[in-house]
Amino acid sequence: MSMAIGIDIGGTKIAGGVVTADGEVLATVTKPTPAADPNATTNTILAVIAELRSNYEVTAVGLGAPGFIDNSRSKIIFSPNITWHNEPLSQKISSSTQLPVILENDANVAAWGEFKFGAAQNHHTAAVITVGTGIGGGIILEDRLIRGSYGFAGEIGHMNMVAAGRLCGCGANGCWEMYSSGNALVEYARTRAAQTPADASKMLELAGGSPAGITGLIVTKAASEGDRAAQDSFREIGKWLGRGMVNLAAILDPEVFVLAGGVSEAGDLLRVPVAESFKENLVASDYRPSPLILLAKLRNSAGLIGAADLALEAVKKKV
Incomplete structure (x- = not known):
């Protein structure tokens, strides 16, 4: 039975697993990411691999890393969270483990996981949108993961949605993720709680009475318990997500959109307003097949x- 190790490198944790060719996860190991020290991060990845290899015979290692990955899938050009610049991570891991190694953007590997074994399985063209702190994405066209000419395709969170809009961490103004991410959800909720506290009673109760204490988890819990301001905050990011997905549909014409990432765990609190906004804004929606809008299935394992x-x-x- 063919097995490989998959590593998901995040800003706070490094998660690894032994995975079969059928997508079954046989074992996992998670360690904190020493993000301030790139060399320590590499050593932590090697430690995760070594622990997993001690009980399983694997044939390769796949690395999913945040940031820009060159099209040869060997080097991290830039990673804002781990201070990697032109880092030959694939070569370092391969030299140390004596295993074949591929390196890919973290949103791309999550998209591929959902395409092969999750919500987009049995579809040929899919757009997987990772709604977390920001917005990430992976695009599958006719069963192929699209990387672009230089490996940077799928950075959909930085589509411009509002001319001269909110300043994004990337340095541009009006990026999609400034209006439809987890950070945007919390910002909407805090603003609403400050302006109309009567509508945000549950959120404020959970946050100790202060709008500044509202987190994404609090917004989700309060919305599920009927808090009007929390539900309106989901409708607001859903509105913007739907509009951005209409732009993607005009270019990609996918069979399915998959909503992934931490915010997607809110389920229909997110999916329903997204679907409503998408249908409202899709050109000729009454005369064309509409893509499915689904929630991710693999969650943190994707x-x-x-x-x-x-x-x-x-x-x-x-x-």
Whole structure:
């Protein structure tokens, strides 16, 4: 049975797993990310791999990392959260483990996991939108992961949605993620709680009475318990997500959109307003097939499953 190790490298944790060719996760290991020290991060990745290899015979390693990955899938050009610049991570891991290694953007590996084994399974064209702190994405066209000419495709969170809009962390103004991400959800909720506290009683109760104490988890819990301001905050980011997805549909014409990432765990609190906004804004919506809008199935395992599967595919192609 073919097995590979998939590693999902995040700003706070490094999650690894042994994954079969059928997408089954046999074992996992998670360690904190020493993000301020790139060398320590590499050593932590190696420690995760070593622990997993101690009980399983694997044929390859797949790495999912945040940031820009070159199209050869060997180098991290830039990663804002781990201070990697032109980092030959694939080569370092391969030299230390003596295993074939592929490196891919973290949103791309999560998208591939959902495409092969999750919500987008049995579809050929899909757009997976990771709604977390920001907005990430992975695009599958006719069963192929789209990386672009230089490896930077899928940075959909930085589509411009509002001319001269809110300043984004990338330095541009009006990016999609400034209006439809987890950070945007919390910002809407805090503002609403400050302006109309009577509508945000549950959120304020959970936050100790202060709008500044409202978190994403609090917004989700309060919305599920009927808090009007919390529900309106989900409707607001859903409105913007739907509008952005209409733009993607005009370009990609996907069979399915998959909503992934931490915010998607709110379920229909997010999916329903997204679907309503999408239908409202889709050109000729009454005369064309409309893509499915689904919630991710693999949740936190999507990245490591997708990374491992891409590594297995790369090995298979070389045999």
